[in-house]
Amino acid sequence: MDAERRRESRSWDWDSPQCRAQLDEIFFRQHDYIQAGSSEHKEFWAFFERFQRFKTKRDMSVSKGGSSKEDRDGKDRRKTGHVDLGLPKEYDARYRINVSVCTRDVEERVGKTEHRSKHRSSGPGSQEISDFRLTLLHFLDFNQRQSFGKLAKLRREQKNLPIFHYRDRIVELVRSHPVVVVAGDTGCGKSTQVPQYLLSAGFNNVACTQPRRIACISLAKRVSFESLNQYGSKVGYQIRFETTRTTATKLLFLTEGLLLRQIQQDKTLAQYEVVIVDEVHERHLHCDFLLGVLRSLLSDRPDLRLILMSATINIKLFSDYFNSAPVLQVPGRLFPIQVIYQPIPPEEQPSRSEKLDPRPYLRILQGIDQRYPPEERGDLLLFLSGVAEISSIQEACQVYATHTRRWIVLPLHSTLSLAQQDKVFDIAPPGVRKCIISTNIAETSVTIDGVRFVVDSGKVKEMSFDPKAKMQRLQEFWISRASSEQRKGRAGRTGPGVCYRLYAESDYDAFAPYPVPEIHRVALDSLILQMKSMSLGDPLSFVFIDPPPAASIQTAVTYLKEQGALDNHCELTSIGSLLAQLPVDVVIGKMLVLGSLFNLVEPVLTVAAALSVQSPFLRSSQQNPDCATARQPLHSNQGDPFSLLNTFNAWVEVKGERGGGSRKWCRRRGLEEQRLYEMVNLRRQFKDLLRSHELLESEDCTSSSGDRGQRRERITERRKLHQMKRDHEQQEGTKRKVLKLEEGQDGEFSSGSDTEEAGRRKKSKESSGQDVDIQEVKFKLRHNVTELQEAVGVSQDLSSRQQALLKLLLCRGLYPQLALPDEHNSTRKDSDQVFHTKNKHGVVVHPTSVFASDPEVLQVPEDNASEMGSDKKDSSKHQLLAFVTLLETNKPYLSNCVRVPALQALLLVANSVDSNADCTRLVIDGWLEVELREAEEALKVLSSALTLRAEWERMLQAKLGQNKMEDSAVSGVTRKMVEKLSDGLVRFLLYTEITYSLRRLAALQVQNLYIGPRSESELCHMKALDLNPLFPGAEAKPDPIKGGLRVTSFFTYNCLADSKDLYSECLRTFWSCPNCDLYMPLTPLERMQHEATCRPAGEQQQLEEEAEKGKTGSVSSLTRVYHCDVCNEDLKLTSTEILKHKRQHMYSAK
């Protein structure tokens, strides 16, 4: 009937946009429940079409048997008993909808339209209106059902979690105890549910820490969905560069490190009512420390509630640490897993140097193929210790997979590109299984559903720290029983599974019960620094849950002292307290502080950021000749940090020009763009930190604002970007694609294919219109590309002077991480170049370093032929490598190296410079020996180094605000002073032409290095001789251990055992000062002292004026009070004047 009428109606076409627009006018106005133009409006019209089709179909079938229905309805009513429900006689789906659309105003309009329609025959008639309204009702009902269905499913799933039964118990325990331990295994739901239980019990401001950033994001997403606050900000996360936290946020997921930083700012953590520390059993460094801090914080915050959540591992440890806190144990939800021990037979056991034998692994793949029909789905997860092991087994498995066409082999480790890592979540086609070969990353960090088979090699590579060699070591170990169980559990997440253990049950029994906690394995420098800045007292007496070895703490303290972060009393220095706030290694933090002094902030920011993230250069692309060629222009033979700097700068330029095109640019060069995004974020964070410590002037806001039109444009663009980000977030996670059988074949060992592969994937995604480059969107939201380009432009074409200075800053930052090229390197192959650090001999440059491919630049040119023995090469061109990491895997490798001129750099950065009497022999840091040919030159170079360093130090301290109290006005570092200093440093670095030999001291030589303390009489003699401070404020004293004279904190004169000490007095030679009229016979030391204080006439005057402006006693003042014993008088003199004064007495005495 409907259909017929519609056909009759005047020129009404449901598909015509005009007709639709007329209905939109009536039903979907600006203030209506659904507005024209909204996404729901679009959905409605799609629904409308479906509904009309459905109705037409139904009308046709109903018209056949319509009459019988009415009969039955009549019968039913007669049968009814005493209660009449008063239901309508004829069934209509409309009666099942509990919504109605109030239409009075619509009808009025329709009346008008119909009136008008006499003249113009368009417009919906009453039939169209009612058809439309009915569809709208069905649409509203459909949406209600859909949303309610989601809600019901959600609640059902929550109810089915094992932890659900403990809900009330948990809340009750938290209410009655300050600390509660919730122990539950994988799948019990503790991480998602416990925070929600607390929220609905009325707790506000809950923090929940996670060891991994990614978990913070995914948990916040899941929990906000579950707590029906998907579009609000009640549940948020906060990680290093990103936060969704607002004032409305009641539950915050954050990393352990971040909570620690918050405690640094907010000692009592007043912002939280409850703190949940999740995954405490993983025993990360930050987590162990956090527990310690929270434990001591509890006494100040009796109202704070602390919940530790852990797997059912070692629970007693945690409970005991918190005064026998109550433990609630929740069973996990794992399917049964069959364990099969299949120890590797001795003949297939790998010997140390050989590759892994793939046979045991292949047998398991074969076994699965024989035993389980391909229709029975389930993937395999294989745990190996490291990347090399993975690629050799991957190769063998791939051959088998290509042959059988039943497997897709995928590697998984952290150095893969993110796109490649992501593949393990894609789905295998029917009849094919994924074989994921992974490091222990899949044990906890990455969870892959659908795994049915686990193969456990029982091995893990773990980082340890060798405090003696100051070296990190990546070694292979047997795993612990806890890890073994964790790996096994990966087979039973989605159904019953099988775990093959490639070791004997007796091996398993002999495993350690738990893994070694991180705090026992790593360098504690940053930890100790943070403890100091949180005023937690002596690190040795801090109550850790499992205290690290005292020696380890001691090493860190010594290191921090060396780095200048702690003073001799183990108190934080001003630079130290700044370093404690930077979320990076001490060495990198130091670079930032140093860079802020000079006009080199921009490049230093970039380098510091680059050295703090994983390298963007993908290893797998290194063998690809195309990538290598494309990368070539980015490389700098100055060192890896410069290559990184070039890469970042080039990338920013591409970003500015081509925006999203940067992805392709990166792919062509084998760069992981994610790392560059991390760098740009980190760089920004560093900049903000420096600014907040007034180490960097805040930028003028005017520079970027532009005119009104531009501003508006920018606002519109931002709005668009925000929308894109939201859209992306909504559809995220819904796009798992099906893998192709060939997927694994072009793995990383077939060169070049993986970039093409990535290209293919991207293309297919782009064509489907789904793939917004979300990173690009976030980047644009966070950074102003133009501003960034400007900033980066500064560091783009560094002059050789700037480059030299930047190298010096990096070197001072990295000090004492220096390596000396072996003297015989010129006779070795490129790949066999050997280096030595102070504590570790025979290290090599990592193959990814520019110096591995271009070692010639480190060699001393042959033309400075030596006169002396073969192993003492004289040259003015010796170089050292400053490096970021020393890591031993199969060999000890240096990574991220930069080359510096040896003597110049050492004199400017070393903590200990010892000399003989005429300063022709210097020993640096007790391991490097420099022999200079010309005493005159030696003296000159040493003297200028001392002067430069003193000035540098003074400015640095002033910049750090240490002198604020004394003379705030004068101590400020003027641009002129900085320029002069950098000029001096550069000149020293580039133009010091001095010939010297450089070698490492042998062990025996180190033993008899110093003359040692002198007898009383000798000391008296020395005192009488000369005890002038070299610089105002510093006293030169005999060194109690080395002997000789300690001239500055780092320079000890005349303490070397071979020194011609007896003659030191006779070493006086006539010398005339170029700046003043002094002409006298002076010892080397006296001469240096004079040079340190005597400035050219103009400058001297200027300095004095400045000094006068400030208050007396300021550091910049050159005069000081000198008590002359002979005159018995206090004199106010400059050092030079003191020298002259004393000389006067000396001559008169003779």
Add this chain to the structure above:
Amino acid sequence: MAQAIGETPHNTFTCQLCGLSSPYTYYGQKPPNTRAIVLLEECFVTRDPFSPDRDKFLVLGSTCSLCNTCVCVGSDCSLFYTKRFCMQCVNKHLDQFPSQIQTELAKKNPSPRPAVS
């Protein structure tokens, strides 16, 4: 704790049949910001948590027109046919419902009287 409760005085709707519970923000026939839309029964309503639009509502449940049991709108617990009926009442008076509904329910739970015994 008192402050915590005071801050969000949300009421909780709980289905007396399946136990589903969720906070509701409105009870009645005319949820806020719904313009022309009117509900045909007094409902427990909340903001639709699955829609990014703040003004979208979601009906959680209402009371059975016969026995006044509080039921959710899930098809296992209640049915709307000009009025709300809880499943217990529907089953009690099944014969008064049109055949379409009877067949539909029989299809869904083929349990009570299986054809083959």
